[in-house]
Every structure is written in C-alpha cells, then in structure tokens.
Amino acid sequence: MKSLFIQDTLSKIGETVTLYGWADTIRDHKKVIFIDLRDSTGIIQTVGTEDIGKKMAGVSVEDVIAVTGLIKKRPDNMVNDKSSLGSIELEASDINIISHAAPLPFDISKESLDLTLPVLLDNRSLTLRHPKIREIFKVQETIIDAFRRACKAKHFTEFQAPVIIPEVAEGGAEVFEVKYFGHKAFLSQSPQFYKQIMITIFERVFTVNKTLRAEPSVTTRHLTEATTLDAELGFIDSWTELMDMAEYVIKYLCDAVKKENILALGLYTVDMPDTSLPIPRLKLREGQEIIFKRTGRDNRAEPDLEPEDERELCRWAQEEHGINMVFVTHYPVAKRPFYTFEDSEDPGYTLSFDLLGFGLEWLTGGQRIHDYETLMKKAQDRGMNMEKIELYLQAFRYGMPPEGGFSFGSERIVMGLLGLQNVREASLFPRDMERIDVHLPSLK
Numbered sequence: 001m002k003s004l005f006i007q008d009t010l011s012k013i014g015e016t017v018t019l020y021g022w023a024d025t026i027r028d029h030k031k032v033i034f035i036d037l038r039d040s041t042g043i044i045q046t047v048g049t050e051d052i053g054k055k056m057a058g059v060s061v062e063d064v065i066a067v068t069g070l071i072k073k074r075p076d077n078m079v080n081d082k083s084s085l086g087s088i089e090l091e092a093s094d095i096n097i098i099s100h101a102a103p104l105p106f107d108i109s110k111e112s113l114d115l116t117l118p119v120l121l122d123n124r125s126l127t128l129r130h131p132k133i134r135e136i137f138k139v140q141e142t143i144i145d146a147f148r149r150a151c152k153a154k155h156f157t158e159f160q161a162p163v164i165i166p167e168v169a170e171g172g173a174e175v176f177e178v179k180y181f182g183h184k185a186f187l188s189q190s191p192q193f194y195k196q197i198m199i200t201i202f203e204r205v206f207t208v209n210k211t212l213r214a215e216p217s218v219t220t221r222h223l224t225e226a227t228t229l230d231a232e233l234g235f236i237d238s239w240t241e242l243m244d245m246a247e248y249v250i251k252y253l254c255d256a257v258k259k260e261n262i263l264a265l266g267l268y269t270v271d272m273p274d275t276s277l278p279i280p281r282l283k284l285r286e287g288q289e290i291i292f293k294r295t296g297r298d299n300r301a302e303p304d305l306e307p308e309d310e311r312e313l314c315r316w317a318q319e320e321h322g323i324n325m326v327f328v329t330h331y332p333v334a335k336r337p338f339y340t341f342e343d344s345e346d347p348g349y350t351l352s353f354d355l356l357g358f359g360l361e362w363l364t365g366g367q368r369i370h371d372y373e374t375l376m377k378k379a380q381d382r383g384m385n386m387e388k389i390e391l392y393l394q395a396f397r398y399g400m401p402p403e404g405g406f407s408f409g410s411e412r413i414v415m416g417l418l419g420l421q422n423v424r425e426a427s428l429f430p431r432d433m434e435r436i437d438v439h440l441p442s443l444k
Helices: 008-010 052-056 117-122 130-152 192-202 240-260 262-267 285-295 309-322 372-381 390-397 410-418
Strands: 016-029 033-039 042-048 064-073 088-098 177-180 183-187 206-211 226-236 281-283 326-327 354-355 360-370 403-409
Touching: 008 016, 008 033, 008 042, 008 088, 008 309, 008 403, 016 042, 016 088, 033 052, 033 064, 042 052, 042 130, 052 088, 117 240, 130 206, 130 226, 130 262, 177 240, 192 206, 192 390, 192 403, 226 410, 240 262, 240 326, 240 354, 240 360, 240 403, 240 410, 281 285, 285 309, 285 326, 309 326, 354 410, 360 410, 372 390, 403 410
Parallel strands: 042 088, 281 326
Antiparallel strands: 016 033, 016 064, 033 042, 064 088, 177 183, 206 226, 226 403, 326 354, 354 360, 360 403
16 A cells, blocks of 8 residues: 655655656656656656666656655755745656556646636546646635534534435425335435424534535536535524624635645635625615616616626625625525524515625525424425424424524635636536536437
8 A cells, every 4th residue: 555645755855765646747858757746745756867768758648657766855956946845856766657548638737727618527537637626626625624623613513414305495496306215205405404403402513415406507606416514503692693603614714725725726816805804794685775876787676686796796895895705684585495584673584694705605594483383384385295394393393492504505615716617617526407427418
C-alpha cells in the first residue's frame, strides 16, 4: 500500500524515495526529460537523464507510474514560486509504468479547460483530474465539513434521514414516484418531516442529505439531485433566532473556505464576503419595492422572486451594506409548505425566509407550526394524506416545542463563491432532465 504522498517529500530532502501517481505533463529535451508527477496531494517535478531516458520516453500523459529517485533542492534560479513543492524535485533513478492511459481526447494540461459544458460532463472521469476542476470539490468538501463543525459547536446532533418516503413534505415540487413492494412511495425531496421528529429526541439536529426533485427545469441553477445541508432547532423564543443561526453558519462556512481553500480562491479570483458585516434583512414586499425603484421592473404583485430579482437584491446588498448576501422574509402562506408558521402580526404571510448569496437562493428556512391541532388543520386544507404522515403527526401529538430550521444547497454555495456559470459545474456527477452520467438521448 502506498505510504508516502508527494506533499510529504518536503521533509525528505536528501532521501531516496518511491512515489506513485499520474504523469501530469511531460517535457522531453532529449538529454533530459521532465515529468510532473501528480497525486492527490500535489505535483512534483521529476528529472531523468540519459540513464533512464528510454524508460521515461515511453511514458504518456496520464499514465500511472512509480518513480524512484533522490529528493533534491532545486537551484535558486529554478524554483517555481507558484507551487508549494516548487523548491524541490525528484532526480529519477528508476521508473515503472503501472498502467497506460489511452490518447486523451483533449489537452488537460492547460490552466483552464476551454470546453463546452456537455463535453466537460461527458468526459467527467477525465476532466475531474484538472486542478481547476478538482478544486471545486475541495471547496465543497470544506463547506460540508464546516457545516458539520458549525452545527456541532452549537450542540446539534447529526442524524441520517431516509430517502424513500410515504408522502411528500413540500407540495410545490414535483417528486419521483417509486414502486415499493407493491406500494406507492416517493424519493425524498426534503428531510423536513424527519428533522422535526428528531427535535423531540435531540432538540437540535442536522443532516447532510441527497434530495431529489422531478421539476421539469433545465436551467443554470437547478439540479435533479442535490446535496442539501439541513438544520432544525427547538425551544426558540423568536423566529429571528433561526436567521441568526443561519447567518452564523454561512459565515462559518465562508471563513472556512477563506482559510482552507487558498489554492481554489486563487484559481477562481474570488471576492469573498466580509463576514464581519451583518447580513441585511427585508420582507419580500420591501425587496420588490427596492427592485422596482432601482430597475423599473414591477414584480410587486408576485408571490416569489425571479432569478433576476435575486441578482438585483444581492447587488443592492453589496452597494448598500457591503456584503453580497441578503435575507428575504415573509413569503405568502400559499407559497410555503403547510407546516410553515403564519405571522399573526402580518396575516397571509409566513415567518419564513430565504438567504440570497451572490445572486442565488442559497437557503430556505422558517419557523414551523408546533401546535398539533393547527398543524392537522393546515395539513388537511392542503390535501395531505393523514394516514401516510401519521409518524410525523405523532411527534406533535406527544409534545413539540416551538421550533424551526433551514436548508442550504451546497452546490449553489459553491457556484456562487467560485463564480461558476452553471450549477452542474459544482456537482461531481450531475443529474438533470437530460443526464444520468451520460446524455440521456444516447441511452438505448
């Protein structure tokens, strides 16, 4: 088993080692051949002279190889300041080709891959190897890990929600129906019911979830399968505490990316938010009025924001408050799920909110109805199958505290922070109406 990684070689100067990885780039200068050897931790330049020149000349880009040699300091005038390993090199004494790579369909050694999105995704197993593409998912890893750390620091407990469910939590989105041993079931569009049940056990809970929505939408911001970061907390005194917690979490995530993803931030020239500044909050109707005054576009009678509205409000937040994020609250009752709490001081509107970041909706949340009788009536009014949500209703029948929560879309956060043009770029293996790994029309 491989025990030495390329990043470890900084402490191995003067030692003979064997390194394993992929041939990233090859430069043949006849008497001297340079191969940049890549593994999951970095890239090191290997140098081969005439002694092993024939062996090195047989290496192709993306071949899997093992190189034995001496770790040496580079001459001062040959140091590569752009690489963390640019001060050392491996003077090769032997090389073995473990696995040959087929000829590549395009050059992946360029700083940026100039490929259309279909080509990028059709060749996903290869394009993910590109450093700029790979860093997208290092950022996503940081965001998911930081979400867990942020929640645990506030006494949340992680749980795993089921994917196969008997009834849908949110009536507004299309769902995938599945056959379940002769019964009708659905793929989960949200872990909402289970988050609320778990409140009665652990009080504060979170889950990292795959959610699936059969919305017939082919846009730059929608995915059929997304990785959501969900949190729910009980014993709240005010619904604004939910926004406070969501603001704490998103700032924690952004600070983690700033600290842990320096390479990615350089590759994507990101303008990260100033997390010392408060995120502004306004009602949907206030936001629509701002949009009307700024642009003349009149969507004041609409129950939701259009994509351009979200972008405009983020521009407003940046200009007026210095931060490219804004909470939008008080969506109409009819626009939100049955379990959403109505504002008694503003009838017809809910104690709910979205967080917009970098022109995208990043989060949805709000206070939930915790009174059993009220929840029963709301569920019946929306035509919910009461038998199928009996397990959910049990939690309220036997005592539920005032509570609420929120859900982040991890891919959308990555898309916004890195300035990606399409959310599919922020999904390792995106699913949408036209793709399950490969373009669906090509499936027979």
